[in-house]
Amino acid sequence: MxxxxxxxxxxxxxxxxxxxxxxxxxxxxxxxxxxxxxxxxxxxxxxxxxxxxxxxxxxxxxxxxxxxxxxxxxxxxxxxxxxxxxxxxxxxxxxxxxxxxxxxxxxxxxxxxxxxHHPFQGFNRAQFSVLEAAILLSRVNHLPIEKIESELNYLSIGFEKTAGPREQEAWQWVTSAIQEKLNKAKHL
Ligand SMILES: Cc1cc2nc3c(=O)[nH]c(=O)nc-3n(C[C@H](O)[C@H](O)[C@H](O)COP(=O)(O)O)c2cc1C
The missing domain is CATH 2.30.110.10 (Electron Transport, Fmn-binding Protein; Chain A)
Structure with missing residues (x-):
């Protein structure tokens, strides 16, 4: 595992x-x-x-x-x-x-x-979405733009339904960074 x-x-x-x-x-x-x-x-x-x-x-x-x-x-x-x-x-x-x-x-x-230190609080889909988006960000230069955009669209479903303030802040950091890299790639 x-x-x-x-x-x-x-x-x-x-x-x-x-x-x-x-x-x-x-x-x-x-x-x-x-x-x-x-x-x-x-x-x-x-x-x-x-x-x-x-x-x-x-x-x-x-x-x-x-x-x-x-x-x-x-x-x-x-x-x-x-x-x-x-x-x-x-x-x-x-x-x-x-x-x-x-x-x-x-x-x-x-x-x-x-x-x-603290008890486990249960699974949260928005946390999963942020982790997956962060992995996409770390691989953004090796993946086709269409794949990144379609995966982000899918991840946003669980995110929208279940995020709290911490997840919203993290999602914003990651998706902005991905967008910035995609914009650069589109203008190369
Ligand atoms: C959820 C998640 C898991 C990751 N797992 C790994 C990993 O197993 N090995 C790795 O080299 N980078 C992994 N990365 C990417 C690294 O965290 C990132 O590239 C980092 O800069 C590693 O380099 P460093 O040791 O120089 O900080 C992961 C990123 C995320 C978001």
Whole structure:
């Protein structure tokens, strides 16, 4: 199974970095798969630790891809790192093995410490729509314009019916960024 999470890492100067990543869950191991080049990958290879944040505030997913990166962070408990203050839960992990790859290395991690902060509030279709739109934004240069437009149209159905203020803000960031890139592509 793949879980959509926010990975927090730190560089050697202690500067925190946030990135949405779909992590693979395999028995009691997690596999983080960053595409090169990646700050998350560089930080993970140097520090050997990371935090997996389980978060339902989709503004953070959207924000990482649209320049809104300044989210409150708190110190991790068992590793040198940070977690998102908005996380429902977080998991502090350590790399146990790396499978090298020129495009997308696999970083196998084991849990050092796990903390539950808030209860899971149930599924929300607008959150799904924002995540899918954010993925479209991260691939906008590799997909045909018609596909992006038709997927956004479909995603807007669940979004319109179920969004709250956080989802509306996140949707606005992502769809504006997609529109900007599509306009540029149309004028090339
Ligand atoms: C829901 C979601 C899941 C993502 N999963 C991955 C992933 O597994 N690997 C990856 O390299 N990028 C993934 N991305 C895109 C990255 O978050 C984004 O490109 C980011 O800039 C990664 O590069 P960085 O480590 O340099 O920050 C995902 C984006 C979203 C919105």
């Amino acid at each position: 793949i879980q959509e999470t926010i990975i927090t890492t730190q560089n050697s100067e202690g500067q925190a970095h946030l990135a949405p990543m779909g992590i693979h869950v395999q028995n009691d191991e997690f596999i983080i798969l960053p595409f090169r080049p990646s700050t998350t990958l560089d930080n993970l290879l140097s520090s050997r630790t990371a935090v997996i944040n389980y978060c339902d505030d989709v503004r953070i997913f959207a924000g990482c891809l649209t320049g809104h990166r300044d989210w409150p962070l708190s110190a991790a408990e068992k590793i040198n790192g940070v977690f998102l203050s908005a996380a429902l839960a977080h998991c502090e992990v350590e790399i146990i093995r790396v499978e090298e790859d020129e495009i997308r290395p696999k970083l196998f991690c084991k849990t050092i410490h796990q903390v539950q």
